Amino acid sequence: MQATFELEHPVAHIRLQGHFTFEGQRSFRQATQEMLATPDFTAIHFDLTDVESMDSTALGMLLLLHERAAGRPIILHSMRPDIRAMIKIANTGGIFELR
Template sequence: MQITMRADGKQAVVRLSGRFEFSAHREFREVMDTALQNKDLETVTVDLADVDYIDSSALGMLLMLREKANQAKKGLALANPRGIVKQALDIAHFERLFSIV
C-alpha cells in the first residue's frame, strides 16, 4: 500500500492506495501520528478512493486512529470508499463511528 499526505492549512488529506491490510500497519501509524501531532491541523481526511481491498486489521487500524484523533481533539473523516471497501465499511457499520464523505 502507498500512503501520501498533503496538508493544506488546517486540513490534511491522507491518501491511501492499493491493499489496505496489516502489512501497512507501521507506515499508516507513522503517517497518522505525524498528522495528529501537527498542531496546525484541525481535521484529517483519509481518502480511500484508490484502496481496492481492506481487511479487518485495517478496520482495526481505523478504530485506533479514531481513538487517537479523539484524544488529539482533531476531526477525522473517511472519504470515497468504493467497491469492496465500501461493502466492508457498510457491513462493519463504520458510518456510526466515522464521518464518511
C-alpha cells in the same frame, strides 16, 4: 500499501494506495504519526480512491486512530463500493463520516 500525509490547513489529508491490510500498518502508522505531530488541524480526510482492498486489520487501525484523534472528525471518501459496504457494516456507532 502506501500512505502519504499532507496538511491543507486546517484539514489533514491522508491518501492510501494499494491493499489496506496488516502489511500496510507501518506506512499507515508513519503517516498518522506525522499527522498527529502537526499542530492545529481540525479534521482528518482519508482519500481511499486507490485502495484496492481492505481487511479487518485496517478497520482496527482506523479505530485506534479515532481514539488518538482527540475528537477530530475522520472522513473517509472516494472508496470502492465493496469497501464502503464493509465500513458501513462495521461502523455501527457512526465513528467515521463516509463521503
